[in-house]
Amino acid sequence: MGAVLRAIVEPGFFASPVVRAAVELGGAVTVVAALVGVFTVLRGQSFAAEAVGDIGASGGSSAFLVGAGPLAGFVAFSAAAATVLELIGVQRARGRDVATGIVLGLGFGLTALFLYLASSRESASGATATILFGSIFAIPATALPLVLLLGGTAVLLLAVIYRPLLLVSISPELAAARGISARLVGFAYLLALATAVALAAETIGAILSTALVVGPAASALRLTSRPARALLAAALIGLACTWGGLLLAWDSYYWPPLHHGWPASFFIVALVVLSYLLAGAWTHRPGRGR
Amino acid sequence: MSLGGDVGLRVQDVTVELGGRRVLDEVRFELPAGTLTGLIGSNGAGKTTLMRVILGQLSPTRGAVLLPDVAGHRAVGYVPQKFLLDPDMPVRGRDLVALGLDGHRLGFPLPNRERRRRVAEILRAVGAEAVADERVGRLSGGEQQRILIAHALVSRPRLLLLDEPLANLDLRSAREVVDLLARVAREQRVAVLISAHEMNALLPAMDRVIYLADGRAACGTAEEVVRPDVLSRLYGHRVEVIRVGGRVLVIAGDSDDAEPSHPHHHDGAF
Numbered sequence A: 001m002g003a004v005l006r007a008i009v010e011p012g013f014f015a016s017p018v019v020r021a022a023v024e025l026g027g028a029v030t031v032v033a034a035l036v037g038v039f040t041v042l043r044g045q046s047f048a049a050e051a052v053g054d055i056g057a058s059g060g061s062s063a064f065l066v067g068a069g070p071l072a073g074f075v076a077f078s079a080a081a082a083t084v085l086e087l088i089g090v091q092r093a094r095g096r097d098v099a100t101g102i103v104l105g106l107g108f109g110l111t112a113l114f115l116y117l118a119s120s121r122e123s124a125s126g127a128t129a130t131i132l133f134g135s136i137f138a139i140p141a142t143a144l145p146l147v148l149l150l151g152g153t154a155v156l157l158l159a160v161i162y163r164p165l166l167l168v169s170i171s172p173e174l175a176a177a178r179g180i181s182a183r184l185v186g187f188a189y190l191l192a193l194a195t196a197v198a199l200a201a202e203t204i205g206a207i208l209s210t211a212l213v214v215g216p217a218a219s220a221l222r223l224t225s226r227p228a229r230a231l232l233a234a235a236l237i238g239l240a241c242t243w244g245g246l247l248l249a250w251d252s253y254y255w256p257p258l259h260h261g262w263p264a265s266f267f268i269v270a271l272v273v274l275s276y277l278l279a280g281a282w283t284h285r286p287g288r289g290r
Numbered sequence B: 001m002s003l004g005g006d007v008g009l010r011v012q013d014v015t016v017e018l019g020g021r022r023v024l025d026e027v028r029f030e031l032p033a034g035t036l037t038g039l040i041g042s043n044g045a046g047k048t049t050l051m052r053v054i055l056g057q058l059s060p061t062r063g064a065v066l067l068p069d070v071a072g073h074r075a076v077g078y079v080p081q082k083f084l085l086d087p088d089m090p091v092r093g094r095d096l097v098a099l100g101l102d103g104h105r106l107g108f109p110l111p112n113r114e115r116r117r118r119v120a121e122i123l124r125a126v127g128a129e130a131v132a133d134e135r136v137g138r139l140s141g142g143e144q145q146r147i148l149i150a151h152a153l154v155s156r157p158r159l160l161l162l163d164e165p166l167a168n169l170d171l172r173s174a175r176e177v178v179d180l181l182a183r184v185a186r187e188q189r190v191a192v193l194i195s196a197h198e199m200n201a202l203l204p205a206m207d208r209v210i211y212l213a214d215g216r217a218a219c220g221t222a223e224e225v226v227r228p229d230v231l232s233r234l235y236g237h238r239v240e241v242i243r244v245g246g247r248v249l250v251i252a253g254d255s256d257d258a259e260p261s262h263p264h265h266h267d268g269a270f
């Protein structure tokens, strides 16, 4: 037993300052993404999250061009994408597909351009991998205060609009009868989503950011029929995936090809998918009514 | 200007023009508190439009709507027409009813005993306790209707509007919901307005009827309104009213009408 544990928790995991920074930063980002993600799933806006993430990626890669950190680029461009989505009409069921499709395409195009330009500069070597697949072990611990500030703002915004947002998500008609503006609430939510996606992109990469937002939330929503419990469950599932992924990434240093280590993003997303499958199996386990 | 204690709603000469068409034409009526009124009309008669005007979602071209003066809480409860609740939406009936109490408020709701008690009480009043902990989208049409009525009632409105609440219900559930609403009207002193294209399910419980045709309204008791002379004037052509076995049939008259035997939608017996 002890040997197995030692084999999984490779010596040095908890002692390393790099790991510590990744655990703290990844944990904070994961909780924000999971909480915001519950409403992404509830509202059927996974596709919008993806579009916001893709525009965010172009922001992250343009930041390399001007020599800034990618987080600022991710956040600025994601927020802009949320605004564009709102203007094109993401709140209407029909407008949703078209708006997201257009924004998503634009995001990929700009990312390709910026990464191409950045790759021709020496200072920005590795930009492509960092933007697209994240670099959780390479984020300096000094980034934590900014991440906490942004994440805290998104969660606070979510807490403020919680009840109107829930009612609008259940039925826009019922919300309208109470004088709630579906557009205003929906836009405030998109801004929280943009922040969460930007933070997730910084950690596990633009391509995988949606998985961290949508995945734990989708698993949680399979397990409980209460919104408040879903929030808690999503945060816990997310933390398990992120921290588990970090641990496996650390271990993989000793896996083939030796002394390279597999990307943490891969493990995190793999665990997210696994949690979703397990949650499904749990819900449909034999002997359960529905 | 608002209303005193014994009137739930006053609609004053409301005219609504939409897209160049007159959808409501000088509609006027009053709903006494504690009564149940049927708003009867075929598809496109203007029932939903009238409710949107009362809710303030649509401004009338002319006329005014007067609501009771209630300090601190909402005067109007509303159950909209035909909307789908997602069966996978992780929201219990109980949660939806609680949102009827404070869904417009900002901030995360902290656990509150008074709030829970009020929700439980209203769930009991509409007979939906047993299903209140299921996902609301997975309930049957009649069960959902009860939850929605509880959602609309929980904030103690003085006026309750229900747009075609019986549309998807079988005869028995429809009768149960109508009885429930008549009881709610009496016991909670609420003025209840129920729209329907078919009046028979409402007949036993209905205190008054507002009959809408081509945007014009006739109102009064069923005896006063559901009569050939009144309805013929309303429709602008001859209409016959036949009563069989406690049911009422309204059909187009057989003379000088372009479509002689075409029945109106509210005749139920077909």
Ligand SMILES: Nc1ncnc2c1ncn2[C@@H]1O[C@H](COP(=O)(O)OP(=O)(O)OP(=O)(O)O)[C@@H](O)[C@H]1O
Pocket: B018, B019, B021, B023, B041, B042, B043, B044, B045, B046, B047, B048, B049, B050, B081, B197
């Ligand atoms: N925004 C609009 N612009 C133009 N016409 C409208 C608009 N909204 C409603 N109408 C018209 O007003 C008329 C009344 O519509 P309304 O929805 O009030 O009917 P209804 O009595 O509720 O019918 P149903 O039984 O089918 O629900 C219809 O002819 C409809 O086409």
Ligand SMILES: [Mg+2]
Pocket: B047, B048, B049, B081, B163
């Ligand atoms: Mg209607």
